[in-house]
Amino acid sequence: MRISSVGPFIKKGTILSVILLLMVPIFSHAAEAHWVEPEQKSYKQQIVPYKDGSSMNGPVTREEWNSFYFYVLHPARYDEPIDIGNWATMIKMGVQLPKGKEDDLIKGYVYDLVPMYAQHVNRETAVGGLIKLLSFSLVQGSGNNKQLDARQDFLDFKDIREMHQGLVQTAYQDGLLDSVTTTNFRPKDNLTNAEAISIMAKVMKKYEQEASKITPPTQPGFPSVVTLFENTPMYSSKDASQGMNGMISPQHVRILAVQEDWLTYSNVTDTKWFQVATWLGPQWIQLELQQVGNFEQVDTNLLLQQSTSLQDSPHPDSTLSFALSPQKVHVIGFFRSKFAESFLIETWVGPRWISNPHGATQNK
Template sequence: MTRLGLYIQKVTILMALVILMVPLVSHAAEVHWVEPELKNYKQMIVPYKDGSSMKGPITREEWNSFYFYVLNPARYDEPIDIGNWATMIKMGVQLPQGKEDDLIKGYVYDLAPMYAQHLNRETAVGGLIKLLTFSIVQGSGNNKQLDASKDFMDFKDVKEMHQGLVQTAYQDGLLDSATTTHFRPKDNLTNAEAISIMARVMSKYEEEASKITPPSQPGFPSVVTLFENTPMFSSMDASKGMNGMISPQDVRIVAVQEDWLSYDHVTDKKWFQVATWLGPQWIQLELQQVGNFEQVDTSLLLQQSTSLQDSPHPDSTLSLVLSPQKVHVIGLFRSKFAERFLIETWVGPRWIRNPNGAS
């Protein structure tokens, strides 16, 4: 073989190797560092999917923006829009009932310059920790061995007003997993970083609550679905003030007041101790509220006119009535007193009595 032929052969082999390697490199590039946390985060925000009015304080429009921008793999490394950050906080942070909008305005929107679309990392983390002091953060981190001022080479660049808040977030394990040696306080928070942070916020105290073992007691309800923000207390005494709010979700009951099974009416209130991010806390529920919700996907034939309800509990009938027809059932609530179906209607999801079963 001539020298020219040998050269051409080598070039051909080299080009073939390059072509074979391209798909491997492209495939590796598809795996983003936030993907492992994103899988868990998506599971935790299922109750808010599509902006369901029953399961959360966000609108369908807010959900759509969050879904198409924050959860879009092509946008993971783009700065998160301030409105989408607010949406993530609504889904992941427990705030006092009736004060949610004011608090988000004060610790999200008002912290950014006027007309700003994004938040830098120190501002986003600082505002988040302030909001978490209403529920899961007590003002100082748990892991005293972690020192942000020593571990982050650029900690001196964090504004003094945010330094203590960043330190608390670091000690509580609430910073994004990509933060190791540098905090980068002036960089805009990205979609991926926001996902990582909120996944940690939503899972940290859930893990603590899961360590509590409920007592063994006949007729004892183990899980109850809350459909509205519910105050929680350190004891069975509401006069001492609440410790925070539990947003609509499934909660695990670990204790009940002794006479919880005695009642005159289904609207009688009883005390239930539930597992929370703060440890066991007491909530008051009407007996008719003690039940479980599950998502379903089926059809039901209504053979007579049926009243719509705005909640699964008795005494909540609206002035709207469905004529006999086939309906799409998307949820089911069961309690000791009733069985209710959540159906799709022209006015959004509404509840109806089980026409063939419990009242």
């Protein structure tokens, strides 16, 4: 009786042990972070201006954003080949192209480089086309780090098509290849979502580094950095009639010079010329004086003591039809200019601005 009663117990115990053993690698794998996670976090911050594809003047549509968000940024799809349309979307967000020529350039250096109706793009084609597009703004045909030699470091360099070899070499020397490319480039493999994230995070970081290299002047009252909240035309001189050279997307820009009478004005909406550091070198932009200020992210609360109007920008002349009753609000951003201070807060209609509310007190 004992033997027969022990048999089922052993079977049950054995089955349970097998199940537990099988589950161990699953849990272990789930807990292991993907190699692209650190860069993905940085990249998500860099593309905040394009979030939801909701910018009326932005280069990315809501449909493009949704496809990119659900297929490229999804952790379960990191190692899947990137859809060529999503690769084009990432280029629109990450590469500064001449205004009015974006679609033609992306067609020529993304879609026209792959077979008709191709869904994916291989690594040599993606990198080669990207470097060609970056030659309009960021790279000058040869990499910066001459000590790096893809011909020597990549065991499969000879497998790269001749038309792409110099471009891959430039990307390698400029530090624009994905982080897992070390001894083999794998030119014929399809570019994955993770590799695309890694590459574009590096591209956008390089733009930031290039824009910050020039030391701003020390003229009293002169702002060194200005935050742009919308696409802004740039010109080679203080003359808009000569035609613009392109657009600067929303970002922080370093000011290099201003027109001499920039502090002479009759209204805060008067426009003045400001020279800023860009990927094309020093360029001139026109800003209203009230736009000359800095934005920073914060995490705090304000207690509003009275009804407060909401605004769609940090400037007082942008009041919306909505208003908040006295309440505690969560502040996620702060803008300070010579003329005003504004807070970016969370509301039921999304992030909105309020101008230095009278009587408001900070409340943690």
